[in-house]
Amino acid sequence: MSTKLGEIIESNSTEFTAESYELHDVPALGSLVKITSPQLDIFGIVCQSGTSGIEPGRRPIARGKDETSEQAVYQSSPQLMKLLRSEFRVLVMGHKIDDKIIQYLPPTPAHIHAFVHPCTTEEIQQFSRSFGFLSILINNRLPISTEELVAATLREMSKVQPDPHAFLVAAGKALTITLSGEYHRLKTILARIRQ
Amino acid sequence: METQPDQNLGIVVTGSVEKGTDVRLDSSASVEDMVVGRYVTIEGKKRRFFGMVTDISLGVTDEEITISPPDTSDAFTAEILEGTATYGSLHVLPMLTISGDVNSVIEEPQPVKTVPSHFSRVKLASEADMERVFGKENNTNYHIGNPLDMETKLCLDLEKLVKRSNGIFGKSGTGKTFLTRLLLIGMLQKSKATNLIFDMHNEYGWAGSFEGGKGGVKALKQLFPSKVAVFTLDEENSRYRGVSTDFVVRIGFDEIDPEDISLLRQTLNLTDQAVEAVYQLRRHLGKNWMQLTLDMSDSEQIEQMLQKLNIHEGSFANLRRGLAAIRRLPFLVPHAQVNAVDSILEYLDRGMNVVLEFGRHRDITAYMLVANMLARRIYKRYQEKTEVAMAGKVTAPTPLVITIEEAHKFLNHEIANQTIFGEIAREMRKYNVTLLVIDQRPSAIDEEIMSQLGTKITCLLDNEKDIEAVLAGVNGKNDLKTVLARLAPKQQALIFGHAVPMPVAFRPRDWGTTKSYEEFTRGGDSTKQAEKDIRELFE
Numbered sequence: 001m002s003t004k005l006g007e008i009i010e011s012n013s014t015e016f017t018a019e020s021y022e023l024h025d026v027p028a029l030g031s032l033v034k035i036t037s038p039q040l041d042i043f044g045i046v047c048q049s050g051t052s053g054i055e056p057g058r059r060p061i062a063r064g065k066d067e068t069s070e071q072a073v074y075q076s077s078p079q080l081m082k083l084l085r086s087e088f089r090v091l092v093m094g095h096k097i098d099d100k101i102i103q104y105l106p107p108t109p110a111h112i113h114a115f116v117h118p119c120t121t122e123e124i125q126q127f128s129r130s131f132g133f134l135s136i137l138i139n140n141r142l143p144i145s146t147e148e149l150v151a152a153t154l155r156e157m158s159k160v161q162p163d164p165h166a167f168l169v170a171a172g173k174a175l176t177i178t179l180s181g182e183y184h185r186l187k188t189i190l191a192r193i194r195q
Numbered sequence: 196m197e198t199q200p201d202q203n204l205g206i207v208v209t210g211s212v213e214k215g216t217d218v219r220l221d222s223s224a225s226v227e228d229m230v231v232g233r234y235v236t237i238e239g240k241k242r243r244f245f246g247m248v249t250d251i252s253l254g255v256t257d258e259e260i261t262i263s264p265p266d267t268s269d270a271f272t273a274e275i276l277e278g279t280a281t282y283g284s285l286h287v288l289p290m291l292t293i294s295g296d297v298n299s300v301i302e303e304p305q306p307v308k309t310v311p312s313h314f315s316r317v318k319l320a321s322e323a324d325m326e327r328v329f330g331k332e333n334n335t336n337y338h339i340g341n342p343l344d345m346e347t348k349l350c351l352d353l354e355k356l357v358k359r360s361n362g363i364f365g366k367s368g369t370g371k372t373f374l375t376r377l378l379l380i381g382m383l384q385k386s387k388a389t390n391l392i393f394d395m396h397n398e399y400g401w402a403g404s405f406e407g408g409k410g411g412v413k414a415l416k417q418l419f420p421s422k423v424a425v426f427t428l429d430e431e432n433s434r435y436r437g438v439s440t441d442f443v444v445r446i447g448f449d450e451i452d453p454e455d456i457s458l459l460r461q462t463l464n465l466t467d468q469a470v471e472a473v474y475q476l477r478r479h480l481g482k483n484w485m486q487l488t489l490d491m492s493d494s495e496q497i498e499q500m501l502q503k504l505n506i507h508e509g510s511f512a513n514l515r516r517g518l519a520a521i522r523r524l525p526f527l528v529p530h531a532q533v534n535a536v537d538s539i540l541e542y543l544d545r546g547m548n549v550v551l552e553f554g555r556h557r558d559i560t561a562y563m564l565v566a567n568m569l570a571r572r573i574y575k576r577y578q579e580k581t582e583v584a585m586a587g588k589v590t591a592p593t594p595l596v597i598t599i600e601e602a603h604k605f606l607n608h609e610i611a612n613q614t615i616f617g618e619i620a621r622e623m624r625k626y627n628v629t630l631l632v633i634d635q636r637p638s639a640i641d642e643e644i645m646s647q648l649g650t651k652i653t654c655l656l657d658n659e660k661d662i663e664a665v666l667a668g669v670n671g672k673n674d675l676k677t678v679l680a681r682l683a684p685k686q687q688a689l690i691f692g693h694a695v696p697m698p699v700a701f702r703p704r705d706w707g708t709t710k711s712y713e714e715f716t717r718g719g720d721s722t723k724q725a726e727k728d729i730r731e732l733f734e
Contacts, residue, residue, distance in 0.1 A: 172275030173222075180280070183259035187272070194271045 005033060005116045006088065011109045013092065014140070016044070018116045020086040024051060029144075030152030032119045032127055033090055035110045041096040042110050043119070043127060045153050048143045049088035060084065090116070091140060093133045103132035121160045128157045128167070131174035138178060147185060150175070151192030158193075168193050204229075204317045205285065207237060210310035215249065215288035215674060218317045222278020226251060232343045232678050232700035234320035234328075235287055239311035242292045245304060245320065245328055247698070249674035250286035287317065288674045290697035293327055304328050304696055322347055328696055337381035340703040343687065349701045351650075353386035356694040357596050359649025360620045360630040364637045364665055369654035370685055370703070371633055372398050375598065377703055378631070378652075379415060383422055383548055388594035390548040390631075391539065391573065393566040395557060395600045400425040400550035401438040415550060424547045426539065428526040428565065429554020442538050444551065446568065447531035448485040448522070453477045455568050456517070458614055462560045462604075463517035468510035475504045476514075486529055489518055524561050536572040543573075543595060559604055567605070570597055571615040574628055581626045594627045602632040603639035611641035620644045638664040650692035655682045669698070 005027050006018035016035075020026050026049040027033055035042045053060050060083075064073040074080055095106035101123075119127070127133075137150050154171050161167040172190055179186045204224045210216030216237070220226060229251050237244040255261055257280055265272035289311065291304035304327065320328075325347035332338045336350035363378070365371045376399060382388055392399050400423070403414045416423040416439070424441040427433040433440045453473040456463075460470050477484045479500070491497050501511055521527065542549050551569070553562060577592055584591040599605060599616060611617035619630050621643065632648065634640060638660035645664060656662050662679060666672045669691055678700050679689050691698035 169271070169274055172271075173279045176275060176279040180256055183257045183263075183280070186280075187263075187265070190272045190275060194269070 003118065005118055008035070008110055008112050008114045008116065009087070011112055011114075013105055013109045015047070015089060015091050016110050017087055017089050020088065022086075023081055023084055024086050026086050026088045027116075027118060028152075028156060030149060030154075030156045032093075032124050032153075032157070033116050034119050034123070035114045035116055037111065037114055040106055040108065042092060042106050043094045043096070043101060043123075044090035044092045045133070045137070045149070047089050047091045047149055049086065051084055051086040054083055054085050089143065091137070091142070093136055094127070101127050103127075103130055103136065124157055124160045128161070128171075131171055134171070134174055135178050147188045147192065151189050154189075154193045202318065204235065204319065205283075207287075207311050207313060207315045207317060208284075210289075212307065212310055215246070215286055215671070216310055218285040218287050219254075220278075220283035220285060222282070224283070226253065226283030229283070229285060230344055231681055234325065234342065234345070235285075235317050236293075236320050236324055237287065237289060237311040238316045238318070240315070244289040244307060244311050244315075245291040245293050245324060245697070246287045246289035246307075247674075247678070248285050249288045249671070249677055252284050252286070254282050254284050256280045256282075285317070286674070288671045290671070291328060293324060329699070335385055337385050338704060339377060339381065339690075340688075340701040343700045343702060349690075349695075349699055351381065351690075351694050353381055353694075356650055357382060357386045357388040357594055357629055359693055360632065360647060361650045361652070361692075361694075362602075362632040362634070362637070362645070362648040362665075363652045363654075364634055364656065364661070365654025365688070366656055366684075367635050368684070370688070371635070371654060372396070372403065373686075374652060374654065374688060374703055375399070375631070375633055376403060376414060379548075379598065380418070382596060383415065383419060386594075386596075388596050388629075389543045389546060390550075390596050390598060391543065391570075392548070392550045392598040393562065393570075393600065394550050394552050394598075395562050397432075397436070397438075397552045397554065399598075400552050401433075401436065415548065419548075422546075422548055423550060424542045425550050425552060426535070427552045427554055428556055428561070429552070432554035433552060438552070440552070441542075442535075444535040444538075444565075445526055445528050445531040445533070446535060446565065448527060448529050449482050450531065450534075450568065451485050451521075451564075452568075454571070454613075455564060456521075458567050458610060459517070459521075459560060459563060461609070462563060463520060464513075465517050466510055466513055468507055469514040469517065472504070472506045472510050472514055475506060479504055485518060485522075489515065489522060520560065521564065524556060524564070526556065526561075526565075536569055536576075539569065540573060540576055543593070546593065559601065562601065563604055566599055567614055567616075570599075570619070573597075574615055574619060574626065577628050578626045592627055594629070596629050596631050598631040598633065600633045602634040603636045606632070606640045606644045608639075608641050611644055617641065617644060620647050637661050640664065642667070648692070650690065650694040652688050652690045653679060654688045655679070655684050671698075 004021065006020040008016045008018045010017040027046045029046055031046050033044055033046060063077055067073045067076060092105055094101055094103040138146055142149055154168060158164040158167050175189060176186060203221055205218045205220040207216050208219045229248060231248055231251060233248045235246055235248060237246060260280055289307045292307055293304045329347060330336045330350040332348055332350050335352055335354045337353050338348045339351050340349050341347060342349050363371050363375055379390055379399060382390055394400055399414050401414055401416050403412050416425050425438060426442045426444050427440045428444050430443045456473045457470045476488055480487045501508060539549050577595060580592045583589055605614045605616045616630060619628050646668060651665060653665050656665060656679060662676055666675055669675060675698055682689060682700065687702055689698060689700045
């Protein structure tokens with residue numbers, strides 16, 4: 001069983017939010033994660049992450065005036081570890097049926113309290129064989145810029161490819177077709193994935 | 196990566212019978228490997244098409260790319276855009292249908308009457324396809340060269356070729372003479388026709404000059420001494436060049452007819468009245484009219500004659516000036532001992548090919564006078580013989596091909612109706628005589644004559660009018676224009692018409708090397724050799 005990244009605290013058909021078990025320990029932007037359940041394995045891409053106070057109306061205050069490092073702040077106020085929490089949002093990209101990863105939305109959303117796991121190298125490679133997920137990313141209303149997220153996703157995926165350059169070129173070609181007529185958006189993404 | 200013959204080049208995306216089809220190149224095929232004039236096959240659903248690439252272009256799916264292209268240092272973006280947002284496209288003119296099924300192997304390639312369906316795959320034509328279209332070298336098929344960038348032999352059916360008049364065109368220095376020599380060799384070996392060549396620049400008989408090279412190249416007589424006779428108008432010059440001549444042509448004044456003079460009207464600067472006077476003088480003075488006209492010195496006698504014949508004094512003077520110019524030609528004598536026409540015919544009847552060298556008499560007056568005179572008389576004899584043959588008594592004479600250079604002088608709009616060459620071109624093979632016309636200004640040749648030429652071979656032309664004239668009436672003219680204008684200045688030509696199934700841009704085979712001479716002479720005797728081998732086998 002792979003390590004748990006967090007637990008779902010909010011969920012719907014297209015996305016879910018998970019809370020990390022450790023403060024600041026969130027998966028990288030654009031990385032592929034999964035939720036394993038007896039009924040359905042759901043795959044998604046991390047589209048935003050952040051840390052805030054556990055009480056919505058109470059903002060953290062600056063505490064490090066007399067400290068030498070960030071680490072020292074946490075050491076002198078150990079309660080902070082309990083008063084703050086890290087969360088990440090995941091866009092649902094597909095699910096697994098009969099050991100086959102399919103890149104469209106699952107019939108039911110992920111359950112609250114389901115565990116979020118990182119994907120293995122094999123899973124990422126299998127998932128990235130098809131570029132159908134690019135159009136889901138591009139056509140979604142995202143909390144951050146689409147171009148940034150697409151580029152981050154491709155960069156993350158390319159790390160585990162046997163030939164990262166070939167992977168990025170193939171992805172770029174798929175993007176060119178998806179973004180036909182939107183040359184400037186394409187250029188922005190390509191500039192962010194160029195090696 | 197070089198494009199392999201069996202590789203998919205792309206798919207058909209649009210098409211029309213009239214304008215040809217557009218093919219979108221696959222990203223794996225490099226646009227720079229494509230060449231205008233290349234042959235491709237298109238695999239339609241029901242039949243295969245054979246066509247020629249006539250244009251190559253670059254396209255973009257988004258105009259923005261052309262406005263702000265990726266940085267030249269950005270190879271990554273360029274690699275991604277290549278084949279997706281930017282692509283190469285070919286314009287292919289389908290010309291024949293060839294199918295791969297059993298029936299079609301027997302069937303000849305047919306002209307296209309439709310277009311391949313959407314998304315048909317396009318490949319470079321294979322050697323087998325090329326061979327099916329352009330034929331194999333055999334007893335009647337002559338290997339004239341290779342289609343551009345291909346190893347396949349382009350073969351001409353020479354028996355078919357000589358049934359009609361043909362033309363070789365091209366700017367000066369593009370290789371017309373070279374091509375003509377090549378074609379003559381072919382005809383000599385494989386066409387069963389005899390040739391009469393009016394060789395203005397002494398290129399075809401013994402040795403020809405070789406542009407850019409030292410010394411000369413061998414011509415017909417050196418390669419096929421038993422099949423070629425060299426006649427000369429300038430014995431001294433021939434001897435000086437070391438040519439072994441068979442006959443020295445002399446023309447008697449008494450052999451010159453008024454028709455011969457009227458053709459020279461432009462070159463001799465004669466007025467219409469002066470030409471009219473020639474006919475009257477011939478009637479009045481008889482066969483020896485030319486000599487008598489020039490020798491008249493008694494002014495009273497002249498005046499009397501002119502009054503009687505109602506000829507203006509000025510016209511007569513004009514005519515005398517012209518005739519004097521002719522008389523200065525050294526091969527003209529008051530009376531020739533041996534009739535040149537008879538000798539030429541005698542050789543031709545024996546199946547010999549005759550090259551008439553002009554030596555130093557390269558001016559157009561001499562060339563036109565002699566070519567016209569001889570051709571007219573020879574044609575007349577052929578006409579008689581054919582008519583007798585038609586009556587069923589004897590066999591028809593061997594087909595004769597007359598080669599003329601500077602053809603526009605004989606076949607221009609003004610005199611095409613009068614010269615014998617105009618008549619031969621129009622009446623075609625009726626009397627077993629056809630023309631091989633060589634010219635650098637095809638636009639100056641009468642349209643009617645041009646339309647009668649069966650097969651045209653053209654080297655590079657760059658005058659718009661000349662290109663128009665050569666390509667008049669050819670299917671896919673505009674596409675061929677692109678091909679024609681892009682021929683290399685040397686050693687490349689475009690052939691189209693009767694003797695080839697479709698227009699082909701080709702590189703003529705080698706000439707001038709020892710190996711090439713061996714190949715030519717061997718080719719000629721291959722059938723004889725085979726017959727000999729068979730005989731020996733049974734002895």
